[in-house]
Amino acid sequence: MELFSSRDFWKSLLVTVYYVLGTVPPSLVLSFAIAYMLSGRIRGRSIFRTVYFLPYITSSVAAAMVWAWIFHPTSGVMNYILGLFGISPQKWLQEPTGIFSLLIGKIGIDIPEWAGGPSLALVSIMIFTIWQSLGFDVVIFLAGLTSIPEELYEQAKLDGANRWNLIRHVTIPLLSPTIFFLLIISTIRAFQAFNQIYVMTIGDPGGPLGTTRNITMFIFQNFYAFTRVGYGASGAIVLFAIILGLTIIQLKYVGRRVHYL
Amino acid sequence: MSLKAKSERFLLYLFLTVGAVVVGFPFFWMVISSLKPLEDVVKFPPTIIPTRWMFSNYIEAWKSAPFARYFINTLLVASLVTIGVLLTSSLAAYAFALMEFKGKSFIFSLFLATMMVPYEVTLIPNFVLIRKLGWYNTYAALIIPWSCNAFSVFLLRQFFMNIPKDLFDAARIDGCGELGMLWRVAIPLSTPAILTVSLFSFLGSWNALLWPLVVTSSEDMRVLQVGLAVFLREEGTQYHLLMAAASFTIAPIVVLYFILQRRFIEGIVLSGLKG
Numbered sequence: 001m002e003l004f005s006s007r008d009f010w011k012s013l014l015v016t017v018y019y020v021l022g023t024v025p026p027s028l029v030l031s032f033a034i035a036y037m038l039s040g041r042i043r044g045r046s047i048f049r050t051v052y053f054l055p056y057i058t059s060s061v062a063a064a065m066v067w068a069w070i071f072h073p074t075s076g077v078m079n080y081i082l083g084l085f086g087i088s089p090q091k092w093l094q095e096p097t098g099i100f101s102l103l104i105g106k107i108g109i110d111i112p113e114w115a116g117g118p119s120l121a122l123v124s125i126m127i128f129t130i131w132q133s134l135g136f137d138v139v140i141f142l143a144g145l146t147s148i149p150e151e152l153y154e155q156a157k158l159d160g161a162n163r164w165n166l167i168r169h170v171t172i173p174l175l176s177p178t179i180f181f182l183l184i185i186s187t188i189r190a191f192q193a194f195n196q197i198y199v200m201t202i203g204d205p206g207g208p209l210g211t212t213r214n215i216t217m218f219i220f221q222n223f224y225a226f227t228r229v230g231y232g233a234s235g236a237i238v239l240f241a242i243i244l245g246l247t248i249i250q251l252k253y254v255g256r257r258v259h260y261l
Numbered sequence: 262m263s264l265k266a267k268s269e270r271f272l273l274y275l276f277l278t279v280g281a282v283v284v285g286f287p288f289f290w291m292v293i294s295s296l297k298p299l300e301d302v303v304k305f306p307p308t309i310i311p312t313r314w315m316f317s318n319y320i321e322a323w324k325s326a327p328f329a330r331y332f333i334n335t336l337l338v339a340s341l342v343t344i345g346v347l348l349t350s351s352l353a354a355y356a357f358a359l360m361e362f363k364g365k366s367f368i369f370s371l372f373l374a375t376m377m378v379p380y381e382v383t384l385i386p387n388f389v390l391i392r393k394l395g396w397y398n399t400y401a402a403l404i405i406p407w408s409c410n411a412f413s414v415f416l417l418r419q420f421f422m423n424i425p426k427d428l429f430d431a432a433r434i435d436g437c438g439e440l441g442m443l444w445r446v447a448i449p450l451s452t453p454a455i456l457t458v459s460l461f462s463f464l465g466s467w468n469a470l471l472w473p474l475v476v477t478s479s480e481d482m483r484v485l486q487v488g489l490a491v492f493l494r495e496e497g498t499q500y501h502l503l504m505a506a507a508s509f510t511i512a513p514i515v516v517l518y519f520i521l522q523r524r525f526i527e528g529i530v531l532s533g534l535k536g
Contacts (some may be wrong), residue, residue, distance in 0.1 A: 051524060055287075059485075061486045065291065080307055220381075
């Protein structure tokens with residue numbers, strides 16, 4: 001009960017939701033696009049696949065270190081690249097301001113804090129997460145795509161379908177078990193994320209103004225740093241309830257729309 | 262090929278190549294930064310080619326923390342976890358796939374239910390248990406809790422169930438016991454699944470951070486990932502050394518990946534599609 005009246009807890013819940021929404025859909029869309037392109041007659045498919053998959057197997061501690069270095073506020077290469085496009089340097093992992101506030105603030109409009117969106121610090125971590133999980137999704141999508149029989153495409157083409165129709169009415173319905181599987185797996189993973197967030201904000205646990213403290217970090221910090229074990233444990237139970245609830249909803253509503261061949 | 266088809270192909274390759282460059286860039290940047298002297302690293306705008314090639318960064322990074330110890334610990338833990346997982350999951354999978362006993366389906370669904378529980382939920386109870394057992398800060402705490410997992414059991418069971426029953430019957434007539442059938446029939450016929458389970462147990466253990474962080478305290482018990490995180494906290498600004506340490510931590514797994522690449526990819530697909 002004490003938990004529900006804690007501001008930190010609700011904040012960490014919001015961070016978790018931002019994180020899930022900011023990593024799962026972009027990663028699925030991007031990896032679908034890549035897998036779709038790789039599934040055609042492509043030279044060097046296995047080389048592309050190897051490269052895209054590489055981040056998935058590297059340790060997230062080491063990779064997060066590298067990304068923290070890329071996002072370094074004074075000598076990071078990301079600011080340099082942005083500079084090439086005329087964009088001013090950002091503080092990345094140390095920036096508590098919401099991404100929407102930053103973007104819209106550029107054109108001189110102030111928006112209220114609650115609508116500011118995830119902090120740039122959290123967005124940086126999301127970028128890193130998408131980078132790391134992309135390869136896994138690509139490989140699974142690719143396996144699903146190659147299992148769709150060629151005749152179905154031929155048939156649809158004879159019926160006068162253009163490429164977009166094909167994707168919309170043949171590929172996506174037939175791929176729906178794969179999409180569904182990836183959706184569930186990546187949602188669960190995003191809810192449980194720890195390594196990425198812990199390592200990228202190691203100097204400042206929880207990130208600037210606590211804007212990167214998700215539920216797992218909340219549990220960990222309560223348990224480890226503040227030794228409030230019961231508090232951490234009840235956070236864990238809430239997390240479990242949410243994941244369980246979401247998975248059931250996904251199974252029920254999304255699962256019904258899955259087409260099996 | 263028409264002009265439209267040609268330009269489409271060009272765009273496709275362009276997109277894929279740009280994507281691959283973006284994905285590969287952090288690795289490139291890590292290695293380049295690890296070979297730069299300190300004054301290059303903090304320079305802005307950054308240069309690509311180091312003014313001096315500092316291979317000595319690797320030696321310096323290696324020496325500034327007991328990385329040899331971390332590597333040995335990690336190798337030991339990851340190998341024993343893998344062996345443990347193989348042992349427990351093949352036995353359990355065999356029982357669930359081929360033996361009849363009371364409450365089988367109930368126990369199996371209980372098994373599967375554990376996959377649904379996120380590990381953070383069990384983190385604190387497990388920690389308390391480890392403390393009570395007196396395993397805090399020992400290898401046992403790092404190895405034993407991870408030596409069994411429902412997913413491996415599930416994957417192997419699927420494989421065992423697809424082996425023709427006749428083979429088992431033949432083995433039984435030849436005087437094979439249950440263990441003999443597991444060892445001589447089920448396992449040899451499920452090599453892809455066995456390899457997948459080993460590969461992912463090893464990889465998962467090698468890359469684990471949260472659990473080892475929680476159950477170990479002394480330096481000589483640290484595994485590589487924890488050691489690396491501590492190194493990061495202590496040497497936070499020595500980016501050339503951090504990148505060198507990141508490089509040699511990633512290297513063994515990348516080498517393993519290049520050797521067993523097909524296995525990795527097939528394994529992912531296998532676990533993904535069956536799971």
